[in-house]
Amino acid sequence: MKAGTIALIQYVTAILMILLVSWHVADRIPWLHGVENLPSTMSPEIIYDEVERFWPLLILLSIAVVIHGVNGLRGMLLEWAGSNERLRFAVNILSILAIIALLLVAIHTIVGLPELG
Amino acid sequence: MERGKFRFASNRLGVMASFYPWIIDIKGNPERVAFTLHRLTGVILVGFIALHIVSTNTPARAGWEAWVEEVQRLSGVNLVSILFFIAMGALVFHSLNGIRLLLVELLALGIGRPEKPKPPYIPPSLKGYQRTLIYVVFILSLVIWALMGYVIFLM
């Protein structure tokens, strides 16, 4: 893929994340849910409700976050790899594998979320 | 046409230059500090995200009881909550500085207009409003981080 395209993806995911992450973090503010502390905002009820209502957003968030993060790390690793072609190849492959693996876990989290007992 | 008998030395600073800004004299260059912090927080966040994705997988993997147990580990001051707190700090700085970088890198804003040099020779990109934004980012991050600390540790 062209370097410019990758950069564009990086910037687009960045913009997405600024919106999504602020929502995601803001959702953990205890006062919004009328509870005492942080762990309470993560009670099964609240989480289940959140996932039920906003699962597309959460999927989108995890895609953006994983791509942005892994790609950012890849950039740094490539600098370190320098002109060693085999290392560069390994870094690229591992990055793709890491993205896929993390996304699979994230999707499993949402798809496999158990009903509230 | 060089002969092999002379050895010439590399003088590359290497990866240290990215993570230790004071390896060169950076007077008048807070961008360099922001750059380093952005990288550092980026690395921290990749680790956090990986862990976060795996740990939020708990309900799907092991059921809600395990989840409740896991969440409880965040209350009070302990290793997990301190690490979480650091990750949140990284997140705040990375996002705020990210907004500034989006302006600068994607839209080329905040870096002034090209101009002819005149004393005292400050390059436009170092006197554009991105410079002000750096200080805003630093201060705002600290404030939000402190609030998060209150939420994590004191509530």
Place this chain on the structure above:
Amino acid sequence: MSGVESVEHDVVIVGSGIAGLRAAVEIKRVYGEKVSVGVISKVQLMRSHSVAAEGGTAAVLYREEGDSFSLHAWDTVKGSDFLADQDVVWLMVKLAPEEMRLLEHWGIPWSRRPDGRIAQRAFGGHSFNRALYAADKTGFYEMQTLYNKLLEYDGWERYDEWFVTNINIEEGEFRGLYALNPRDGNIYLFKAKAAIIATGGAGRIYNFTTYSHSVTGDGLAMAFRAGLPLKDMEFVQFHPTGLVPSGILISEAARGEGGYLLNSKGERFMARYAPQRMELAPRDIVSRAMMTEIMEGRGFKDPVSGLEYVLLDLRHLGEDKINEKLPAIREIALKHAGIDPVEEPIPVRPVAHYTMGGIHTDTYYRALDVEGRWIKGLFVAGEAAAASIHGANRLGSNSTTECLVSGRIAGMLAAEYALRVKEARGPSRERSLAEEDWVYKLVRRESGTPSYQIRRELQETMDTRFYVFREGDSMRGGALKIIKLREAMRREGYVEDKSRVYNTDLILAIETLNMLDVALVVTKSAIARTESRGAHYRFDYPRRDDSSWLKHTLAIRYGEDDVSLSYEPVRITTWKPTERKY
């Protein structure tokens, strides 16, 4: 060492200033891959002294507005004190406009008029606003443009920091040259069908000079050692305004934009010397006026260096105009003297600035021997050449024009010649071994006088005895001193550094040898010329003497420490000599 390795090109260019690069570009853009080029430079490409040219480049651009080739030619001839060869002047004047537009098309940021055309400004000695300029870094931009243009082409090789030690001429023909590779300390033979010498002037024989540290007259000395005549070397131009104490040039643009020269009484003293042109009179006249003021006690004295000076006042121009038109001058004054021209006047005094003389060439920049025969395959371009456009005194902003035009002509002729010759002929093997010995005998010596000391004494001699005002007895004393220094350098010149990699100590020693050669020619030519003309002004002969001295000096090597002088008539094709008044 088993002999000398050789490198082969169709054309080698020695020197990478404006003239050298222009020649390379001309060859590459016209002849492309057919002619391979080697550019040898004692500094990295892009670092030659041409970058320091500030003011402008003269060319007749808009004849519609009243300028004409005749006027430019007349200004040049008059400025030269009628010592210029007028056919060469015409050639330069005619070819100049196209050079300017070529540069423009290749990307130079000429300063513009609001309507998008190229701006021109007034310059000393020109009777029309015809100096094109790119802020006040004209030479720098010309270098940059030519260098970048050259990068477009393949089939040329750069030899950065290779130091050419000697050129070899056998049977009236160019037969290769020798260069020292700084990375392994070996001497290489460059075989080529044609060579262009574009090594610039020799200003570093003076200490108070605007020149880079690298301008030590290497090309001139090489030619001198090879038996070629050096022409008109007594004419060294002194720029009126060198920053005290470093000698950094304060461009004529400072006066072109309206700066005043003041003496210690606060008078604009130029009113007494050139009432019409005032500060914009030709350089020799302004220099002499300043020195007269200083010698009559109306100057200032620098406490550190002991140099006396007058003031260049820009304060009335205002900060905006200085920043817009003269940013480099403000930068130089601030960074090298701690003076802000917006608030303080700048201390200046005349400074060695340009070598009018050089290697004897004809109208088309072919190197000639003393009988006027062409040295086959050898061309000279730029300041190193004395086709004699500048005669006894160069007009401001004509130098870069000459560099461009001569680079073009020399490049074109060298390429054409290379296409006609079947193979490059080299020197004999013995010659190559002798070269190795010539260079490394300095290193093999175990003790002696370091070249720095000899160099300093040489510069002192030149600074005091061959300055703006000259006088017979003092010059003769100087010549004796220089002969003594030559002997000292030959007998006990010592290089402490024995390393083979980047041995700059060795290179400085060879430079000193070169400087001594050039200085010898300057002194001998100056003593012989018993008149005052252009930049050469003698107390004992204060008048111009057309009946016996309207001729060029040619100096060739004679024995170890002497030169033999001969003379050649000036080619006067258009205008008769008249008195020079401004």
Place this chain on the structure above:
Amino acid sequence: MVFDLKAATRTPPKVVKVRVRRYNPETGSSWWQEYEVETYRGMTVLDALLRVKAERDHSLVFRYSCRMGVCGSCGLVVNRRPRLACQTQIAEVASEGRPVVELEPLYNFRVLRDLVTDFTEFFGKHRAVKPYIMRRDVREREEPTLEYSQTLDELAEYYEYSLCISCGLCDAACPVYASDPNFLGPQALTQAYRYVADTRDELWEERLRFLDVEGSIFKCHFAASCSAVCPKMVDPAGAIQRLRSTLLKYKIRLYRKTRIAKVVPPMEKREPPKPLPPEATLVEGVDLKLIEEEKPVIPVEKLLTT
């Protein structure tokens, strides 16, 4: 570089210690050497080095040429900051409290000997961005009729970036260049933008396309150290941001170079030629009008065969 006028005009400490990191390529050894130098007001780091070489240690090697800040030879690291030796006053870098000037060869370059570094790679990268005007009207470019039109605003768009003297300080300061040998570096990228922003350049699309590769602009993350150390206020950091922004806009079809310079029309107003002064007396039989209109000829054939 931000220029500290007050520091530069101060008087430096009477004696400073000049510490030089030396390197000998024949043995591969590196060591620090210290020289004490007496100073005066207005002394630059280069002056100090020249004095050391002439009086103390002839074997000390460093590059220098113009000593007036335009040739770009004397870039080195002074007290851990890349600077030009010739325009750094001793007073700027040494103080009474710490009268030490530490000199190192430029970071991120190969050291050949002492303070001399290898610029081959640097010049190669400069060349890789095609730093010259590319046009479709090739004939006009090589045989000009008149100049291309360029207004003052169009000139101002790229003028700042054309001030680059290729001294290599920006690359020495850049943290990405330090770790990634493939990165083109601030100097080369700034030159790329200088030609994208120049209205005379017609093939900007080609330039943008070949810049769209790994190791190019997208490696830059605005540490802005390049701009902070640039001795000519070229502002590479700004140029790279503009170049990246331009390229990304071009990729999503939001950017077109609208103004391509054209040759100016011939001048309409005609003024009579300014007359020569009366003292210009012609040689008998010369017709100045004829010479004025004559085309210059170089008799190549005749010159090269005789």
